[in-house]
């Protein structure tokens with residue numbers, strides 16, 4: 001397969017099959033639905049949900065041994081990790097709608113910085129710690145000190161992000177909305193759901209990104225029922 005074959009059509013992935021998204025109902029699944037809606041890319045959804053046992057069926061474990069959602073399936077090819085999926089989709093199908101990740105090395109580095117910052121500092125190190133030791137404490141153990149530190153950690157990193165955004169804006173990469181905005185915005189929304197206060201500039205930013213039509217339609221697509 002040549003590299004250009006990756007840009008086959010808006011309805012089919014590089015493996016020739018239509019896309020299937022596994023997973024609904026979480027901010028991580030939302031990222032994938034949002035990106036597909038930005039790309040206007042038809043797909044089907046397997047509405048499996050978190051903590052329902054549906055990530056542990058033999059059919060799903062065969063697709064994703066991590067037993068987590070989301071996953072993107074295209075024929076017999078499967079990709080997991082929400083950030084990897086949105087960047088893959090942007091790379092394959094983003095050229096017509098200015099959603100391709102930057103290729104110039106310094107710009108790409110700044111783009112990656114936002115993506116990794118969102119996934120590590122905002123999602124894994126803080127939001128997921130809160131989820132594990134608050135909502136899922138029966139499984140992971142109660143740890144109020146860790147939850148408190150994670151809440152404070154989120155605030156500190158959000159303030160740092162606000163400083164960086166004030167120098168670029170309105171989007172994280174400047175004038176153009178990108179997959180990095182999807183990752184960052186879904187983390188900010190996750191924080192608001194947990195009553196973590198955000199600086200006004202990030203609230204304004206979130207208003208901007210979530211008024212997009214693709215966000216609104218993806219919210220519906222990501223609904224568990």
Ligand SMILES: N[C@@H](CCC(=O)N[C@@H](CS)C(=O)NCC(=O)O)C(=O)O
Nearest residue numbers: 026028050051055068069070081082
């Ligand atoms: N780093 C992964 C995290 C995925 C993740 O933790 N998914 C959770 C739901 S948000 C999950 O599937 N947990 C297992 C379960 O609920 O059965 C990603 O961003 O895709």
